[in-house]
Amino acid sequence: MAFGPYLLLATLEGLVTAAVLALMALGLSLVFGVMRVVNVAHGEFYMLGAVLAWWVASFFGGHPALGFLAALVLSPIMVATIAFLAERLVLRRLNYEPEATIVATIGLLYIIQQLALTFYGPDARPVQAPFDMRIALPWFGYSGYKLAVIAASILLILVAWILLTRTRLGLIMRATQYDRETAQTFAIPIDRVHAGVFALGAGLAALAAVLIVPIQQAHYLMGHDPLLLSFIVVIIGGLGSLRGTVVAALLIGLSDGIISMFFSPTLAKMLATLLVALVLVFRPQGLFGVAAR
């Protein structure tokens, strides 16, 4: 294949990775930014989103778009509810102590994973894409649905951006992130904000999973790699920064797509990890993060 089409394919693949990664990392970043909780179970919320999407879609016959749309709405809501409960029952009782919450979310990771294994089973199951379209380019064919994933992700990130910067809800979240105590003095119920943000973060991960599940199947171990990549994105972009997260997701997604196609996927992972190390050494707050106060 000539260089041009090769690069085009690599870029498309990279954009799909970036699109999903941006959504998922956004959730992780929100949770850290507002709550100062490092959520190690974030990948399992992603997995849960995919598994529940399969479950919801399996109730719908007829056109596959029906089941998919239902999953797109219901699965994130269900995952957000589970996250909300986990926050109320576990994280709040730990007073959001950084060390304790890391251990607690590791525990959550294993509980969710093993429950999925017990009730969903060890198999990979597909959710049918809402539409089946192959775009035939002169050099290769490409899935129309993958392009739709990129578009959907851009749309959802815009919505998240508007929510954070243009609404009262966003103002409350940003205030809590900026200074928890002062926010409380201004009668912001930070306790409820925490629960809401944790649920929102998990919901975003689930949303990313529903988008990806027609491409990759739902499997109980699928949360691992995206979690690592999300952490990489969040560290590079700066914890708690929406702009940083999106830029870093693009950077990591595209470099993953292009490097793994021209060289090898292992090299792409190595470079991403190296970038994390460099960022941690030279700019610990991340590319767009604000230095800790």
Add this chain to the structure above:
Amino acid sequence: MTEFGNVQIASKRGITRRAALQGLGVVAGAAAAPGFVRYAQAQSSEPIRIGFQCHRTGIGAAYGRWYERVTSATAKLINEAGGINGRPLEIIIEDDGTDPARGAEVVQKFANQHRVDLIYGTLFSHVVVGSAPAAGELKIPYYVVSEGYHVASGKMNRYCVQPGITDVKAQVRSVAPWIAQNLGKKVTLVFPDYAFGHDHRDFFGPALQAQGGEVVALVPIPPTETSFTRYLPQIPRDTDVIYHVMVGPAVLTFVKELGEFFGSGGPQLFGFIDSLEAVDINSPGLEFLEGSHFWEGMSRYAQPNMPEYEAVYRRTVGIDENGASVNDPNDVSTAAHMFGCWETLYVIKAAMEAVDYRGPQDRAKMIEATEAMTEIDAGPEHPQGRKTFNGKIHQVFGEQNISQVKDGKLQVVHRTSLEDGLYEPEADYTTMPF
């Protein structure tokens, strides 16, 4: 950090040493209890215990599920017919997570804790390679149903045998001539980047060259990969045939992306059915497979003129004419491999009967009896077909199916002969000490 200061070690909170000891005693008693159940008629009717190392979880889970179903169906059938030497079979299952390290642990657990007579059933080659040394050290027979060349290579040990399924080297030597004559001479190999895939890589090239063909490119893919489009541009434009073999939970994604990339106008496809095991061939997005060819150890779809014993086999293990579970048409079987469990259990039965197996003291004799086997006829105990066993390399040889997708079903279009797969042995286990 005040929270941590308040956490106390449990024993200081009032669990006394006496209470702890009592608890321990109860637990130990409960654990030991089954061991005290003795059989009234002494040893003669005590079950023969077979440890089944099963891929219940991990990337081999779909195979594990069906290996388990076939194993329990076969054991039931053997028991209904009077068991082995008048003793019933008891299958004890441990999950190895399709992981070599856990596989070795499971072998030790079988030998030391469950005290089984032998271990059986492993499929994934890296698990066999990881577990066989433990079986050798513990001097416990290890009957694998794994396909890899590792057993025949002589790199395992005297206790590791593969009598129920052919190995990759024989399989690729059988299909290579047919590919070169019917599909094309320039072949690109897409394979998983671990032992099993390396067997395909190492043995297909020479076999194809012998037919005047050549492998134009190799595309190794990590076995845990979930996205494949990025690898497909490595397939050269002048390829006649894409030879694909993929494993793990992402196989459906792999085949779908292959279809998206090439459409129906791409090179010819020859796949090992591994790329589609446990996957419905009529899944949306797989329409492009129509007309393409697959290797199948045993056919997934019921063939029009199959012998009666094959029909009995299919009924007994519970698959319908499309090769899916009779209880759930979406639960597609791993038909091309799982017959190996059935056949291996019957080889174990034959070997045990030949030496009048009484207990672990007869393990070496049992291996020798297996090594002494040669011709194995097709029939109810060996429904996949005629086989011959080579005791020197502990490997069985047999016939292979080449099937074509026609109207959304796999139809056997060619059956290779047993001799097509034979090769010169490169090892001799029988000279190794027990």
